[in-house]
Amino acid sequence: MNANFYPNRFSKVAKEALDNADLQNALTKAMHHSQMVRNQAVQDFSDWEEMRNAAYRIRKYTLDHLDELLLQFEENCVRNGVQVHYAWDAQSACQTIHLILSSKSAKRIVKSKSMTTEEIHLNHFLESNGYEVVETDLGEYIVQLRNEPPSHITGPAIHLNRKQIADLFHQKLQLPYTEDPEELTKQARTILRQRFLTADAGISGVNFACADSGKIVIIENEGNVRLTTSLPNIHIALCGIEKILAKEQYLPLFLRMLARSATGQRINVYTNFLSRPRQPNELDGPKEIHVILLDNNRSKMLKDIELRESLLCIRCGACLNVCPIYRRAGGHAYGYSYMGPIGAVITPQLIGLQNAHLLPYASTLCTACGDVCPVKVPLPQQLLTLRQRIAEQASLRPWLEKVGFKIWKWMFSNNAFYVLLTYLLGFASKFGMMKLFKPWSTYRAPLRRAPLTFRQQWKKRTYHER
Amino acid sequence: MDQFFPDSVWKAVQLLKQANCDVVFEEKALCCGQPAFNSGYRKDAYEVAKPLIDLLTMTNEPIVVLSGSCCSMIKIHYHELHLPPELEQQWVKWKNRVFEFCDFWVNVLQNPTLPNSFKSPLRVLFHRSCHALRELKIVSAAETLLQQIPNLELVYTNDFDACCGFGGTFAVKFPEISISMADSKLDYAMQHKVDGIASLDMSCLMHLQARSQKRFLPLKFWYAPELLIYQ
Ligand code: SF4
Numbered sequence: 203m204n205a206n207f208y209p210n211r212f213s214k215v216a217k218e219a220l221d222n223a224d225l226q227n228a229l230t231k232a233m234h235h236s237q238m239v240r241n242q243a244v245q246d247f248s249d250w251e252e253m254r255n256a257a258y259r260i261r262k263y264t265l266d267h268l269d270e271l272l273l274q275f276e277e278n279c280v281r282n283g284v285q286v287h288y289a290w291d292a293q294s295a296c297q298t299i300h301l302i303l304s305s306k307s308a309k310r311i312v313k314s315k316s317m318t319t320e321e322i323h324l325n326h327f328l329e330s331n332g333y334e335v336v337e338t339d340l341g342e343y344i345v346q347l348r349n350e351p352p353s354h355i356t357g358p359a360i361h362l363n364r365k366q367i368a369d370l371f372h373q374k375l376q377l378p379y380t381e382d383p384e385e386l387t388k389q390a391r392t393i394l395r396q397r398f399l400t401a402d403a404g405i406s407g408v409n410f411a412c413a414d415s416g417k418i419v420i421i422e423n424e425g426n427v428r429l430t431t432s433l434p435n436i437h438i439a440l441c442g443i444e445k446i447l448a449k450e451q452y453l454p455l456f457l458r459m460l461a462r463s464a465t466g467q468r469i470n471v472y473t474n475f476l477s478r479p480r481q482p483n484e485l486d487g488p489k490e491i492h493v494i495l496l497d498n499n500r501s502k503m504l505k506d507i508e509l510r511e512s513l514l515c516i517r518c519g520a521c522l523n524v525c526p527i528y529r530r531a532g533g534h535a536y537g538y539s540y541m542g543p544i545g546a547v548i549t550p551q552l553i554g555l556q557n558a559h560l561l562p563y564a565s566t567l568c569t570a571c572g573d574v575c576p577v578k579v580p581l582p583q584q585l586l587t588l589r590q591r592i593a594e595q596a597s598l599r600p601w602l603e604k605v606g607f608k609i610w611k612w613m614f615s616n617n618a619f620y621v622l623l624t625y626l627l628g629f630a631s632k633f634g635m636m637k638l639f640k641p642w643s644t645y646r647a648p649l650r651r652a653p654l655t656f657r658q659q660w661k662k663r664t665y666h667e668r
Numbered sequence: 669m670d671q672f673f674p675d676s677v678w679k680a681v682q683l684l685k686q687a688n689c690d691v692v693f694e695e696k697a698l699c700c701g702q703p704a705f706n707s708g709y710r711k712d713a714y715e716v717a718k719p720l721i722d723l724l725t726m727t728n729e730p731i732v733v734l735s736g737s738c739c740s741m742i743k744i745h746y747h748e749l750h751l752p753p754e755l756e757q758q759w760v761k762w763k764n765r766v767f768e769f770c771d772f773w774v775n776v777l778q779n780p781t782l783p784n785s786f787k788s789p790l791r792v793l794f795h796r797s798c799h800a801l802r803e804l805k806i807v808s809a810a811e812t813l814l815q816q817i818p819n820l821e822l823v824y825t826n827d828f829d830a831c832c833g834f835g836g837t838f839a840v841k842f843p844e845i846s847i848s849m850a851d852s853k854l855d856y857a858m859q860h861k862v863d864g865i866a867s868l869d870m871s872c873l874m875h876l877q878a879r880s881q882k883r884f885l886p887l888k889f890w891y892a893p894e895l896l897i898y899q
Contacts, residue, residue, distance in 0.1 A: 213842060220844050526831050530845050564842060566835025566849075567706060568798040586748070589708030599708075603837070607704050611712040614699040615719060627671055641840035645847040647881035649672060649874070656674035660693050668681060668691070 209537035209549055209558035216531035216564075228363045229529050236523040239466025240574070246468070257459055258578040261514040264446050265504060271413040271446045272495065278416025282478040284491045292322035295496050299324065299405070299438055300331060302492055308333075308402035308436055312394075314420070314427040315339035316407025317355055317517060318440045318496060320539035321552070324405070336397045338426040340390055347374050353533030354541065355519040356464045361532050394426070404430035404488065408441035409460070409516070411493070412450040417477045418493065419453065421460065421470040428472055437488035439476065443495050444504075444513040456516065459576040463518035503551050508587050512547045514577045521571035521581060527564055536561060543571035543581045550588055559598045562588035624658070627651040669734055669870050676870065676891040680734055680769055683896055687773075687780035694723055700733075702741040705749065706836045714749045721746070724766070725758045730776065731766045734891065736800030736868040739768040744803055768800065769893050770810040770868055779813065786819035791862040792895065793823045795853065795876070797869035798831050810868055810892050817895060823860045825853065834875035850879040857887060864888030866895055 208215075219225050244250045264271060276286045289295035303311070311333050313319065325346070328335045337346040341358035345351065347370055352358030359367070364381050372379040377389050406427055410419040418439055420427050431437050447453070461467040480487035504510050522528045522542030533541040538549045538558065546561040562585045571581040592598045613623040628651050637648040660668065669677050684691050701717035704710070720742075724731055733739040743766045746759050767776060794811060801807045814822055833839070833849025840846075853876060857865055864887050867873050877889045 216842065217844050220848055526833070526849050527842075527845055530848050563707075563838065564845075566798070566831050566833060566838045566846075568831035568835070569802045570798070570830065573802055583748075586706065586708070589706070590710050591708070593708030603707070604709075607707065607709045607712050610704065611715055614701075614716045617696065617698070620698055624671065639840075641843050642878070645843050645882060646875070646878035649878060651671050652674045654674065656670045656677045656693075657695060659674055659678070660695075668685075 207538045207553060207557070209553070209561050211537060212531070212535050212560045212564055215535040215537065219532035219535055220530055222532075224363055224366065225361050225532055226530070228361055229532060232357065232360045233523050233529045236466065236519075240463055240520060240523065241466075243462040243466040243468065246462070253455065253459060254576055254578050257455060257576055258514065260448070260452050260455070261516070261577050262511070263448055264444065265510060265513055267448070268443065268446065268504065271448055272443060275411055275413040275416060275446055276495075278414070279493060280416075282416045284416060284418075284476075284478060284493055287492060287494045289494050289496045289498070291498050292496075295322045295440065295494055295498070296324060296327040298494055299328070299440075302436065302438060303328075303333065303403055306402070306436055306490075308434075310397070310401045310403075311335045312338050312397055312401040312404050312430050312434065313342075314404070314406040314422065314430040315342045315352075315358065316405075316440060317352070317539050318407045318442050319405065320351060321498065322440070322496070324440070336394070338394050338398070338430055339422070340387060340424060340426075343390055343394065344370065347371075351534065351539065354522060355517050355544075357519070361534070398429045398433050401434040403436040403438065404434040405438045405440065406430055408439050408445050408493075410447045410453065410456060411441050411445050412447050412453070414448065415450045415477070417450060417475050419457075420474045420476070421457065421472065422474070423465075423467075423471040425472055427474050431474055431476055431488065432486050435489045436492070437476070437490070438492045438494065440494050440496060443497055443500050444515075460516055460518050463520040463574070463576045499552050503548075506551070509547075509551060509584055512544070512551065512579055512581075512584055514579050515544055515548070515575075516577055517544075518576055520574045520576065521579075524570040524574045525565075526568065526570075527566070531564065535564075543585070544579065547579075547581055547584045547588065550592075555588070555592055555595065556598060559592045559595075562592060624651075624655055672874060673870055673891065676894055677734060679891070679894045679897055680732075683773070683893060684732070687777050689777075692729070696720075697723055700738045700741045701749070702738060702745075703836050705741065705745065710749055714751070717746070717749060721751070721755060721759070724762055725755065727762075729765070730772065731762075732769055732772050733766060734769050734893075735870045736768050736797050736804055736806070737871060739766060739771075740799040740803040742766050768804055768806055768868060770800075770813060771804065771806045773893065773896075774806075774809040774813050779816075786817070789819045789821060790864075791821045791823055791860070792890070793825060793857045793860065793862045793865045794892070795825060795832060795865050795867035795869075795872060796830055797867045797872045800868040801830070806868065814866070814892065814895060820895065823857075823862050825856055832872040832876055834872050836871070839875055846875070847879060850876055851883075854880055854883065854885060854887070858885060862887070864890060866890040866892045868892050 279286045287298050289298055325335050337343045344359040354360040368381045371377050406420055408418050409421050461470045479491045480489050521544050525542045528542035536545040540548055549561055550558040565585050567582050569582045613619045631651040637643040681691050697720045699716050701713035705713035743763050747756055796807045832853050833846040870891055873889045880887045
């Protein structure tokens with residue numbers, strides 16, 4: 203596994219995040235805001251629940267017919283003059299991109315935000331192969347300058363405050379110091395515009411790939427995707443195979459739900475359609491469009507009946523925004539390109555249970571994520587399923603926990619043992635031994651068993667005294 | 669509840685008796701199995717839940733569970749323990765007879781007794797515990813119930829800080845995050861100058877109370893139905 207991914211360090215990174223007051227403030231504010239605007243926006247519809255059901259069914263149809271739909275999509279792409287490539291894993295996706303770029307001697311790349319490119323660690327690969335890559339989404343540009351991964355699916359720099367960004371621009375770009383968001387955006391825009399004009403190729407992700415028309419849909423708010431997909435001569439879109447939508451006519455439903463769930467907007471500022479390369483009579487647009495359909499364990503996930511529904515996800519980020527754990531641990535704690543509840547569910551599937559075995563436990567199972575998801579990914583159930591699989595693998599859980607649950611099982615499945623437990627707890631409470639259970643008592647007062655348990659009292663009293 | 673909060677159980681028994689119910693306490697029912705289930709040990713969970721399942725399969729009476737999360741384990745999650753088919757078939761039938769106390773009080777007994785009245789006003793933060801809120805959906809019933817008590821003023825948490833951070837073994841696996849969540853709730857309670865926190869989940873309260881004691885906060889904690897007879 204790539205050394206830049208580190209989900210098993212969740213506890214450590216989360217602890218650092220908790221001690222980082224700037225990050226806590228930034229995240230609390232941002233998440234509170236996102237939740238509020240999302241909740242307001244979905245009130246536009248009295249039938250939001252039915253919309254969720256419809257969206258669930260449509261996405262589920264995709265998963266159930268993915269083989270046919272992929273072929274249909276490919277066929278339509280080819281008819282439109284779009285070149286289609288399949289990539290089995292991260293490495294082959296990177297190599298394919300490398301091949302396309304090098305065959306045209308493209309060196310300067312502009313990129314628009316895409317978690318799928320994070321998943322295959324594309325920037326790192328391209329840079330180490332001598333390409334010049336610049337992220338053009340403002341948030342993504344910021345984290346690129348900081349040399350860190352994005353911390354949120356839709357808001358890559360959400361963990362930073364204005365002052366940190368001002369400092370960064372001032373130091374890294376030698377620009378005059380300003381904390382004015384307008385000014386900062388202008389500064390970035392000036393630099394990025396220049397990059398757009400000189401770029402040889404653009405790389406983006408995909409929000410929806412319509413099987414019946416071969417069109418690719420990418421939504422955004424800054425206009426950078428529009429420039430990425432129209433200025434350079436070559437465009438490459440990296441698309442997870444699950445992003446297929448059977449029919450273009452479903453788009454209105456999904457665009458409404460996605461915008462509302464992600465940012466509380468009624469509709470995104472830009473909805474970009476990529477249908478075919480520039481035609482002889484057209485003035486702009488890329489001369490070549492390539493779509494790379496990425497598997498990277500998705501077909502394995504698809505075969506897994508219990509967990510496949512995590513592929514329904516449309517990456518709106520709403521489950522992150524409501525997650526109290528995400529809000530405190532921050533996106534970097536999840537150690538991979540997906541974070542929050544959906545990250546905890548798909549990361550172990552994408553990179554292997556043993557490489558991300560803490561993530562499914564990083565949840566109180568409060569179930570807020572499951573309720574907010576626009577396509578009804580059963581996130582809490584999936585966390586439980588993953589926990590079961592992890593617990594079944596001897597090496598992945600601490601032995602103390604396993605032994606603990608065995609003892610617990612004896613104590614609670616047999617009255618005689620339960621009586622023993624009662625005495626032990628009583629003894630421990632009396633002699634202050636409950637505080638020896640450090641993970642609990644370091645931060646909390648030790649528990650105390652009542653002088654007499656309810657059972658003991660119940661037995662002592664007669665029917666009328668009860 | 670047996671070990672740490674027997675008084676709360678007695679309050680519930682007392683209430684049921686006032687409402688002319690004949691209360692039977694099943695000693696063989698030790699635990700619903702949720703701790704192991706939530707940690708991924710479904711086999712262990714099943715073995716612990718088995719005596720309870722057998723017991724409930726045999727009764728014909730309504731079953732009242734104190735605490736939302738245990739109740740939702742029994743009512744909503746038991747099929748995930750991979751029960752043998754015949755047990756599962758029966759579970760589908762009897763699970764409708766399982767009620768959290770508040771649910772039973774409001775929806776089955778139809779609010780039988782006159783609500784308690786406090787001599788001096790009491791401000792209570794109502795903690796909408798996750799399982800009661802999202803899985804059992806009985807929080808609004810409980811809130812309506814408590815609102816009827818004269819001199820009791822309910823303060824609500826904002827949904828943004830809904831979860832208290834207990835989460836079973838989560839509380840000891842990620843204690844720092846867990847505590848940070850508890851503190852958000854406790855700070856909110858202190859800012860709103862409440863006398864204490866009530867909830868439909870004893871486990872949330874256990875965690876909040878232990879944290880509150882560690883911080884020496886002057887807060888009381890009630891299993892929500894207790895407020896019906898608390899003086
Ligand atoms: S799982 Fe659902 S809520 Fe979370 S990002 Fe995906 S679509 Fe959005």
